[in-house]
Each structure stands twice: as structure tokens, then as C-alpha cells.
Amino acid sequence: MNAPRLAGGVACLFVGSMLLAGCVAKTEAATADALTVDTSDSACSVSAASATSGTLAFDVSNSGSQVSEFYLLAEDGLRIVGEVENIAPGASRTLTVVAQPGDYYTLCKPGMVGDGVGRAAFAVSGDAVAATGDDAEQKQQAVQLYAAFVKDQVEQLVPAVAAFTGAYAAGDDDAAREQFPRVRAFYERIEPVAESLGDLDPRIDYREVDAVAEGLAWTGFHRIEKDLWVPAADALNADGVTPAWQGWEPSTPEQRAGHAEQLAADIAELNDYVHSDEFQAALDDQGIAGISNGAIALLDEVATGKISGEEDWWSGTDLYDFAANVEGSKMAYSLVRDLVTSKDAAGEQLAADIDAGYADLETRLAAHRSGDGFVSYVELTEGDKRDLTDFINALAEPLSRLTATVLS
Known part of the structure; x- marks a missing residue:
């Protein structure tokens, strides 16, 4: 409910x-x-x-x-x-x-x-x-709009996860594999919100190597992912060293039901949170800086996690996450853009540079589309990855100046 x-x-x-x-x-x-x-x-x-x-x-x-x-x-x-x-x-x-x-x-x-x-x-x-409207009003309205965006994404995530986990628990792996990257997009667009909630993000989105390193029970999207894309005999874990089959057994139907139930419950908890007064109060406390920092954080997610191919290690669906992070980053940036351009000529130039950075990155990412999705990450060459990295870095430089400009 x-x-x-x-x-x-x-x-x-x-x-x-x-x-x-x-x-x-x-x-x-x-x-x-x-x-x-x-x-x-x-x-x-x-x-x-x-x-x-x-x-x-x-x-x-x-x-x-x-x-x-x-x-x-x-x-x-x-x-x-x-x-x-x-x-x-x-x-x-x-x-x-x-x-x-x-x-x-x-x-x-x-x-x-x-x-x-x-x-x-x-x-x-x-x-x-x-x-x-004055500057203070615009800033508060931007905070309210970001809250609405987050709620909308989580509201769409709830039934999407229900359908995905239902297919997985029922053993309909083809349907679950098709849904996996598309369901995750709703989460990836607003990931910094979940990351601020203690152990909720680890339960939902930790990779196996991270859970093992921190001594946590491995649950969430990536636990299910490994069942759906059974690793080959010569595959390695995300640490690049440990054989993927070492200590690994596919989940039983009962275990699948448990993993499915846990993920749905964790997403329900996230939904409750983003519709609570606590969430609105947290956004109000962070103010406009929270939005601009969110835009930066989502691009950092691409630079540190997605570009390496370690996020969706088994499925190779990293480019879907990549695109969703960029969409979420651009969305957050759009809420503060007018505040940047209203500062002075330097603000107008900064916005122009950021606009161009997003456009260029989106164009390069589109080159790896396949139908209404993306090619598997394993199909990218090292040159493709360096190319994407160059465009990420080109956007990251002006975007890093966003918060200081908004607060000036």
C-alpha cells in the first residue's frame, strides 16, 4: 500500500x-x-x-x-x-x-x-x-520538484519489481532476464537517495564482491542476476580472481522465493520512505545543494562503477544502468540550470558547457544501442570504453563546478 x-x-x-x-x-x-x-x-x-x-x-x-x-x-x-x-x-x-x-x-x-x-x-x-519569483522561491520549488521525481520513479519501481520477482520466483527466466535491466533503470535514476539510507542500498543493489568484503548477506538485484545468468565454468567473480563457481550453487525454488520476497520488501520500504515527512525534511535540509550534488553523484556512479563493467557482472547490462544514471543526473541538473544561467555570463557559459557535455555523452552512448535497449557490455572494445570515459570526464569537469555556482 x-x-x-x-x-x-x-x-x-x-x-x-x-x-x-x-x-x-x-x-x-x-x-x-x-x-x-x-x-x-x-x-x-x-x-x-x-x-x-x-x-x-x-x-x-x-x-x-x-x-x-x-x-x-x-x-x-x-x-x-x-x-x-x-x-x-x-x-x-x-x-x-x-x-x-x-x-x-x-x-x-x-x-x-x-x-x-x-x-x-x-x-x-x-x-x-x-x-x-525570487531566488529563494525557485530553490524551494526545485527541491519540491526533485521530491516529486524521486517519488514517481519509486512508484514505477514497485510494480516493476513485483513483475520481475514474480517471473524469477516462478522460474520464468526468459521473462525475468528481459525485465532485469529495465526494472533497474527506475532505481538507478535516483540511486543517491537509497544510498543515504544505511543498509537499504546494500540490501537492494550490492555486488557480490562488496557484500563478501563487508561480511553481509548477499541479497537484491545482483543476487537474482547471478541465478538468471548462470556463470560459465571458466568465469570469474567481480574481483577478477575468484572462480565464479567456487562455493556457488544455483538457488532452489524456495531460495528464489525468499530472494524475491526480500527484494520486494526492500523496495516497499524505499517507497514508504520517499513518501514520508522524513524524506521531505531531509531534502529540505540539503536544499538546492542536495540536488546539484545528486547530479554530480550520479555521474560519479557511471565513472566509478558502470564504465568498468563490474556493476552487472553476470548479465552484461551495464549500459542500461549507465543510461539511467545519466538520465537521473541530467534531470537533477535541469532543476538548477535556470539558477546557474541567472547568475552572470560565467554562469551562462557553465550551463552551456554542461549542456554540451550531456548531449555529447548521450550521443556516444546511443551508438551502442540495439533495438530499444543496448548491446551487452562485453561487446564493447577497450577503445569504446576509453571513448566513453573521455566523454564522462569532459562532462564531469564543468559539472563539478555546479554546486558552488548555484550557492554563490
Whole structure:
């Protein structure tokens, strides 16, 4: 069951292309360009698919049987640019934003879990709207938006893990192998959050070599991974020394059920945490520096773990994790970008350098795509790895200056 959302039931948020006008009662939104939204158990019906730039009010009514949420997403479909949550059955909420020209998506999430229903394109035309709000307001709104992003990713992770562990426990290894890297993407985009929670990240995501080194029981994604990609007789563990079969036996059906149950329980604990007041308080304490440092930390995850090929040692699905880390890093950066460019010419140049770094890295990563996924990491040559490392380092240098600039 989903844990309670933020106190007050409504979060109003902004990101680069959209600016907060306010989360207001219906009577106060009369001057806005109003649109109506009906969220039900299976649909998300918006009264129009386009609007003119300026103040928009989405009047959201819940005709379904579950508590629901309404999202306005950026063009990439990942960044949340506006959200109302905790809309009880029969209740209504209003999201009011100042919309810049661009392409967006609308989406509802009945039950506040999963990837939502009724995703539809929403276009805003017209002229650019002048930014409003002081520096402190923008920083706090960025923190709120990052909280919404984390919650959304974990909400999608919960049912994805349920399906994945269900297939694994049932012995449907083909289905589980197909799901493994895609399920992990939700976690990898917000990994620094879990890493701050003591032993939760080790339980969910430790590699075998790390668990052994610290004397911990080995559980989580990578424990399951080794069952799904049974190591060859001449394979080595992630330490590069120990034979993979040394002391190893495939899990029994009962053990598989236990591993599956443990991972699902740990993800449920993570979901409870990110919907708690404790999580919001922690983000508030870290402030805007926490977001910019999160962008840096996720790129460091790529540089120290993914590029070596040691993360997904058995499956070779490291590039999926690589891409998700970069997506999460770019998402966090996008929340503070306007604060950087508003500083001075040096801030504008820093943002331009970071933008170029992300674009170049994404282009190089795309060269290793296969269908809607990626090639196995073992197919990369040493030259490919050095090439990716060069682009990581090219982005890491300007990104390392992000927090200092935001706080200046």
C-alpha cells in the first residue's frame, strides 16, 4: 500500500520551461486559462490537447475509486513540471502554472503507483512568458520538484519489481532476464537517495564482491542476476580472481522465493520512505545543494562503477544502468540550470558547457544501442570504453563546478 503523500495533499512545482504561478483554490483560478481533467481508474481525460502560453489552470476531478495524481511532464516524458497528488475519489484539485511554449505530456496515476494511465501529448503555443519569483522561491520549488521525481520513479519501481520477482520466483527466466535491466533503470535514476539510507542500498543493489568484503548477506538485484545468468565454468567473480563457481550453487525454488520476497520488501520500504515527512525534511535540509550534488553523484556512479563493467557482472547490462544514471543526473541538473544561467555570463557559459557535455555523452552512448535497449557490455572494445570515459570526464569537469555556482 502506498504511504501518505506530502502534508496538504498538493504539490505545485516548476522546471526550466515552466514557472510556478501558484497552487490555488478553484475560485482563485478564475482568471487562468482553465482546463478540466477527469482522472478515473483507467483513463486521464483532459479537455484540450493544447493551450496558449501564460497562466494555465488544470481543474482535476477524480471520478475513480482510487486516490489519484495528475502530472504535467516535459517533452522527454521523464521530468515532472507540475503535479497534484492525493486526489481522493470524488474530490477535486487545481494545478496552476505559467506555461512557456513547448511540448508536454499529461498523465494520471490512479492508486499513486505504476507508470500511470492516459498519457497524452499537450502543446503550448504563443510567446515566451517573463520569469517571476525570487531566488529563494525557485530553490524551494526545485527541491519540491526533485521530491516529486524521486517519488514517481519509486512508484514505477514497485510494480516493476513485483513483475520481475514474480517471473524469477516462478522460474520464468526468459521473462525475468528481459525485465532485469529495465526494472533497474527506475532505481538507478535516483540511486543517491537509497544510498543515504544505511543498509537499504546494500540490501537492494550490492555486488557480490562488496557484500563478501563487508561480511553481509548477499541479497537484491545482483543476487537474482547471478541465478538468471548462470556463470560459465571458466568465469570469474567481480574481483577478477575468484572462480565464479567456487562455493556457488544455483538457488532452489524456495531460495528464489525468499530472494524475491526480500527484494520486494526492500523496495516497499524505499517507497514508504520517499513518501514520508522524513524524506521531505531531509531534502529540505540539503536544499538546492542536495540536488546539484545528486547530479554530480550520479555521474560519479557511471565513472566509478558502470564504465568498468563490474556493476552487472553476470548479465552484461551495464549500459542500461549507465543510461539511467545519466538520465537521473541530467534531470537533477535541469532543476538548477535556470539558477546557474541567472547568475552572470560565467554562469551562462557553465550551463552551456554542461549542456554540451550531456548531449555529447548521450550521443556516444546511443551508438551502442540495439533495438530499444543496448548491446551487452562485453561487446564493447577497450577503445569504446576509453571513448566513453573521455566523454564522462569532459562532462564531469564543468559539472563539478555546479554546486558552488548555484550557492554563490
